[in-house]
Amino acid sequence: MATHTVELAASDIQDGQMKEIDFGAEDQKVLVSRIGDNVYATSAFCTHYGAPLAKGVLAANGRVTCPWHSACFSVKTGDIEDGPARDALHCFTAVLSEDKSKITVTAPVEETKKANKERKPFARSKYAGAKDEGKGVVIVGGGAGGLGAAEALREYGYTGKVTMYTKEHNAPIDRPKLSKSLLDEPSKLEWRPASVLRHTFGIDLHTGTEVTAVDTKAKTVTVHGEAVGYDKLVLAPGSWPNRIPIPGADFQNVFTLRNIDDTKKMQGLKHKGKHLVVIGSSFISMELVAVVMKNEPASLHVIGMETVPFERVLGKEIGQALMKFFEKNGVTFHMEQKTTAIHGPPTVLGHVTGTHKAESVALGDGTVLKADYVVMGVGVRPATQFLANNPSFTLERDGGLKVDTELRVLGLEDVFAVGDIAHYPVDEVGTLRRIEHWNVATDHGRSVGALIAGSPHPYGRIPIFWSALGQQLRYCGIGINFDSVILRGNAEELKFIAFYVQGETVLAVVSMQNDPVVMKCAELLRHGLMPSATELRQGKDPMEIDVSSSHAVLKK
Template sequence: MSLAPEYDLAAVDALQDGELKAFPAADTQVLLVREAGQYHAFAARCPHYGAPLEKGRVVDGQLVCPWHHACFRVPGGELCEPPALDDLPSYPLRIKDGRVLVTLPPAAPRVPASPDAPPTAETGGAEPAGAAAETADERTFVIVGAGAAGQMAAQTLRTEGFTGRLVLLGAEAELPYDRTKLSKSYLAGKAPDEALPLRPTDFYARHRIEHRADARVTSLDPAQKTLQLADGTQLPYDALLLCPGSVARTLPPSVPGHDLPGLFTLRSHVDARRLRDAAQDARHVVVVGGSFIGMEAAASLAGPPERAVTVLASEAEPFAKVLGPRIGAMFRQLHEEHGVQFRGGARLAGLSTGPTGQLATVALESGETLPADLVVLGIGVRPATDFLDGVLPLTKDGGLKVGQRLGVQGGIWAAGDVARFELHPAGGSARIEHWRVAQQQGRIAALNMLGRPTTFDKVPFFWTQQFGKSLRYAGHAEGFDDIIYHGEVEKQDFLALYVREGRILAAAAMNRDPDMICIEALLALEQMPTPQQARQPLDWAVLLAKAQQ
């Protein structure tokens, strides 16, 4: 019987308390973490996209990924927060003769070559184990929507011990997939179709999750606890989670050419594949809307030198309302350096065809026309809640107001793009269309469906990547009075703090990953410094340590 190999990684005094460092071992790497005087060993890369975890931090007993803030428990490596789906593999170690010795399994995760190609859940993670159930459960739980919230809710229900019937209804004809890749690596041709699924097919079979593709819900009867599907099926439920996501906004019929071929939205895998294929021969691409999706699509489509890409946006600078005009100008300049033309203040008047009957020009309200053989709409989304109109009270924007535990009414919860919830710590309510927020809400909703009262009080976090440059954002500042800058925005190395009514409510940064981990934690603790204090250089790790005392 062969023994698992043991590797001598480092001297026992190699790390100080709180430090993390990756060490080579065979054909992989091992992360050593020293916490409270004890060493712990883990896989060195995050099981989400393969981020180097040695650049992260340990916060309140959780190892936080530097890229997208997935969290894993120290010492066990159990998943605490998405966007990762799997646990972080942990390895046994021992101290002998002043050395740290780690034992690796025969199939230790290897370092991924690229975060674009591997499927999300297959970059070296350990699939969470299901909790043992004491009794059989005769209930049926139904999840409407197989996106970020729905997939995480289904996974959580099973790992937390639900043994009843679990139905996951997806409106699309495929398994749940990583929507965040569509406008980035997938559209740019760096990620293949097989890199998109969040889980392989056998995951749902093994966990007895009835995933139904092409399952469109047409009506809901809360009194009878039944759903009506487009194929005529009636589906009863005992607990219901509504997370149908959003649909892309299209041009109104009043816009000439609103339904011409060559006009694309970018919301689904099908949308992205059609757009990617059509763009192969496109020479003049026009993106309507300076949204994150619009600008990411522009960056992904701007590769070939013979292709002209133009963005039409109502704002003078992209993202000005969310990030401020200075950061918006930096992104505009970044796009222009790569050949993208940004037309701020330009409004679409119509589209028209050429002699061949194909899309040929875009007309602006100014009277100017632009050549266009492909147009991408990035003008926002709306909640996919038409089937709930007249059944449940919808907000003005089509969302569902939820309580602190994401409940809508008895036996019904909502999560993801459709949920209007109370913001922490900013106050007020908002609908937030962020991938990680949807996953977090899916998990919290699942716990509440199981009768485990859990409040949703997470700090929103999102990221964008354009031309290889990544920005992270934590918090939520719907309107701000001031922005405090540290670093150089124009060189993509900065921290921006958003102030409203004397409080710092959000932060955006590039190349400040360790600081952003601390800032998200400080926002959650409601221990952010005052704006006056934050105008001076701060050690965010020290501030967090004090706040946790």
């Protein structure tokens, strides 16, 4: 096989640095990373959305974090360290000369051509196919957590049966795309076709199938009235959108968003000249608004409970700036308002005279808004109804389940809960929180899959999410109880960095147009190296703190 070689001066890549180099042709790129006197060469782009990894964050252990959505890889092996990436990096040969003056990178020509296009599901695994031994692992749910668990089982070499049940009628999808694009074609949303999951990964995937009960003593789940046995059970049913209990909430053109079936029904939102009312100023709501406002609606109204959108999460100043951005794009806000009713066609002697569709939305102050479509984005609840009367499970008030540091349901050795339903320990003192981030679910699943496969990979990430709100917003941490915000940049220009602090401690960081600050701060938070509030106010720059060189001292 023909090979190609590139030489570069070692001084071009210092300890702790990365560099993207051309490898023979314009579209052939290789990432070269250096940690001390060790050099590594991999494919150059994140396998999630194609971000250039050279602009990411490199840690001393060889972990590189994507600058856009926080996928993590090992530059030493190409392995996926954390989601949302689903595929490993390709690795090539890199050598530092004895006199440490040059770096030589060598790779097969054809492989470098394919490296940034062709997917490589596993790097570490020797998995060669499933064996029909025992009852195996049953996964309830086909979302981020369920898929993360299934793929990690294979990635870490598990060869037993893996059975997945999902109520959705498609293979697991890239769910954040739903609110960011309103796509309704499974082929554009599925991570992998069902055939690949079944035949390449050996996952017995059952779509359009609901688990209705669990018997932890018999170690079975009930599907279509029949008991199916398991050795290990992973509960990953995700959550379900709320509908506020008001008249008209069940009209045909009142939508919530969770799956492809929903976006299929919502395609009318893209039509010009329609009147749209969005109840709730949540992230999902405002991502939908960002999509729809480009299509010249006749009117676009948002009803929110806070004084500005995102006030509880992002604070008033950034919420106000985002609100102004949307207002400039034709959105009308009705904040600190309650929705009292959704009105449809008139009735005569109790009978509807037209179709069962909403025509207007009434607010608490008496305002009535014309509506061709209504969207409710008012939060979600854990989809654990099938466990509600089960004595083996103690559901929290919100419907979630408490788990331990290994994501086991408390009191149940062989049952795990991940993602939106899991109240999991988020700090060293064991504080339990339930976090509805897609990345959290993905990496919960990956952690459980690795554990069951015999290669414990404890979940210890800082929660991260992103949102499309005119510009890409990045967020890391858990900032619910912040008492002040340190803002750098210009919020109204949607170009800023904000630190959410409690006393001297930074709880969370958010940015727009400042990649990869949030990903760097997530690493600093994870290792206990984040500057204090006083240091930040005095101008300290987190980007100047070294987590990448071989001499960096990390907390863990």
